[in-house]
Amino acid sequence: MTTRLQTGTLKPKKFFDLLVVADMQSTPSCYTEAVKYSHWRQAMSSEFMALQSQGTWHLTPPPSHTPVLGCRWTFKTKLNPDGTVNRYKARLVAQGFCQEKGVNYQQTFSPVAKMPTIRVLLIISLHRGWPIHQFDINNAFLHGDLQKDVYMKQPQGFIDPQQPNHVCKLRKALYGLKQAPRQWFHKHTSFLQAFGFHFSKADPSLLIYDKNDTQLYLLIYVDDILISGNNKHTLQQLLAQLRQTFSLKQLDNANLFLGIQIQTTATGLFLHQAHYARDIIHSAGLDSSKPVITPISLKEIKSLTDSQPYDNPTFYRQIAGSLQYLTVTRPDIAFATNIICQHMHSPTIFDFKRLKRLIRYIKGTQSHGMQISKGALTLTAYADADWASNSEDRKSISGFCAYLGPNLISWSVKKQSTVAKSSTEAEYRALAAVTSDVIWLRRLLNDFKATQLAPTQIMCDNVSAIALANNPVFHARTKHIEIDHHFISDHITRRTISLNHISSVDQPADILTKPLTGERFTNLRSKLTICNSDRHFEGGC
Numbered sequence: 001m002t003t004r005l006q007t008g009t010l011k012p013k014k015f016f017d018l019l020v021v022a023d024m025q026s027t028p029s030c031y032t033e034a035v036k037y038s039h040w041r042q043a044m045s046s047e048f049m050a051l052q053s054q055g056t057w058h059l060t061p062p063p064s065h066t067p068v069l070g071c072r073w074t075f076k077t078k079l080n081p082d083g084t085v086n087r088y089k090a091r092l093v094a095q096g097f098c099q100e101k102g103v104n105y106q107q108t109f110s111p112v113a114k115m116p117t118i119r120v121l122l123i124i125s126l127h128r129g130w131p132i133h134q135f136d137i138n139n140a141f142l143h144g145d146l147q148k149d150v151y152m153k154q155p156q157g158f159i160d161p162q163q164p165n166h167v168c169k170l171r172k173a174l175y176g177l178k179q180a181p182r183q184w185f186h187k188h189t190s191f192l193q194a195f196g197f198h199f200s201k202a203d204p205s206l207l208i209y210d211k212n213d214t215q216l217y218l219l220i221y222v223d224d225i226l227i228s229g230n231n232k233h234t235l236q237q238l239l240a241q242l243r244q245t246f247s248l249k250q251l252d253n254a255n256l257f258l259g260i261q262i263q264t265t266a267t268g269l270f271l272h273q274a275h276y277a278r279d280i281i282h283s284a285g286l287d288s289s290k291p292v293i294t295p296i297s298l299k300e301i302k303s304l305t306d307s308q309p310y311d312n313p314t315f316y317r318q319i320a321g322s323l324q325y326l327t328v329t330r331p332d333i334a335f336a337t338n339i340i341c342q343h344m345h346s347p348t349i350f351d352f353k354r355l356k357r358l359i360r361y362i363k364g365t366q367s368h369g370m371q372i373s374k375g376a377l378t379l380t381a382y383a384d385a386d387w388a389s390n391s392e393d394r395k396s397i398s399g400f401c402a403y404l405g406p407n408l409i410s411w412s413v414k415k416q417s418t419v420a421k422s423s424t425e426a427e428y429r430a431l432a433a434v435t436s437d438v439i440w441l442r443r444l445l446n447d448f449k450a451t452q453l454a455p456t457q458i459m460c461d462n463v464s465a466i467a468l469a470n471n472p473v474f475h476a477r478t479k480h481i482e483i484d485h486h487f488i489s490d491h492i493t494r495r496t497i498s499l500n501h502i503s504s505v506d507q508p509a510d511i512l513t514k515p516l517t518g519e520r521f522t523n524l525r526s527k528l529t530i531c532n533s534d535r536h537f538e539g540g541c
Contacts, residue, residue, distance in 0.1 A: 286360065
């Protein structure tokens with residue numbers, strides 16, 4: 001007899017179909033579904049009128065030698081920080097996947113803020129007692145100017161009855177076009193540069209205003225913006241000029257940025273994604289599952305059927321992909337998520353069991369998040385590796401984490417690209433990875449005027465790896481890692497970094513490289529500044 005546990009089948013089987021029906025009623029996936037509900041019809045009308053008022057296109061007969069793109073409506077329910085509905089949003093997007101390079105677009109790259117930059121901005125603002133403001137730009141992409149002719153079909157439900165066969169010749173960069181993000185970023189940053197901002201040398205999405213005694217830091221993630229500084233008058237001048245050029249929606253103090261809830265506490269800030277975690281649990285159909293204390297089992301036992309392919313790989317990929325964004329405030333699940341995402345191509349029943357266990361761990365810790373508190377702005381990093389841990393290819397796992405004072409700002413879990421011949425080599429590659437990150441973080445901190453005058457301490461629990469880095473004599477048996485050796489040694493000589501030993505018991509990066517016992521995991525999780533929101537607000541973190 002084959003049980004549901006062995007096959008990885010959830011009970012009941014059609015539970016997922018019921019979830020899909022519920023989701024479609026709340027947030028439709030196409031125009032045909034949306035037009036049935038008055039609030040979605042109103043949302044589409046509002047979007048269409050906004051496009052018309054911006055002069056986004058004019059109607060023209062179809063061109064004879066230029067492709068005409070399709071378009072479609074997309075929908076989203078915007079929520080308040082407490083999870084209640086804020087508004088129903090409809091957006092018209094061009095089907096940019098049909099564009100041809102050189103015909104209707106050229107360059108497409110557009111930077112967005114890196115997560116460590118966001119954390120550093122919050123920490124610096126808290127340390128200096130600066131307010132953190134948040135705002136976004138309505139219909140941001142419509143402000144971008146097009147350099148190529150782009151034609152698009154008229155939107156469904158809003159076809160001009162007088163000219164039903166005409167097409168839209170775009171004047172503005174509509175959502176969905178390949179070049180739309182780039183054109184908006186160029187338009188927005190050109191305005192900011194004219195005001196007096198300049199680009200950060202470390203992160204092009206960070207712009208800095210530094211004149212006389214006034215300092216402002218503005219961070220861009222597409223159309224969502226964080227800004228902090230020490231001069232309220234200059235900030236109000238900036239907002240006033242922004243309103244004259246763009247349609248600005250100011251949200252005052254930052255409390256929900258990119259789905260990350262930012263809550264002020266007695267000791268600082270608390271970042272979490274509790275609503276997003278609940279959505280993942282619900283999507284996986286595990287609302288009533290029993291929580292577990294670790295995200296991945298220390299001793300995994302495979303049954304005879306576990307190596308068989310899982311019968312719904314698309315569902316596996318959807319949940320696994322969702323977990324990646326949850327790691328933004330939950331580094332405690334970074335290792336387990338990395339392991340799960342290594343099997344996206346062809347997941348097995350065993351992989352799905354791992355996925356369910358991780359969801360059960362999240363269910364028991366869904367209100368957990370990262371705390372940010374005041375402290376010395378000193379950069380410290382930790383690196384670790386689990387040698388030859390993958391039984392299939394014997395590649396090692398590298399993990400590192402970096403702190404600014406008591407606050408975690410950057411971390412990584414990565415499977416090494418080549419097989420390490422020894423634990424020393426595996427650790428050395430992890431040291432090379434964290435050194436690269438430290439160099440970038442030091443450059444970023446320079447932009448925030450938090451320059452690191454002393455070498456940044458990198459803590460490692462492998463004595464041989466530290467000795468190798470500090471030894472100017474190169475050995476033939478380590479010749480194959482010569483580039484990493486010279487890279488680390490060079491920065492030790494430059495006094496950019498210094499390597500120091502830490503006992504394995506105290507190594508926080510250990511949680512990023514391997515499964516652990518419940519007690520060990522809980523201890524290291526607290527070192528990553530992860531705690532329960534209830535305990536945090538009670539002052540127990």
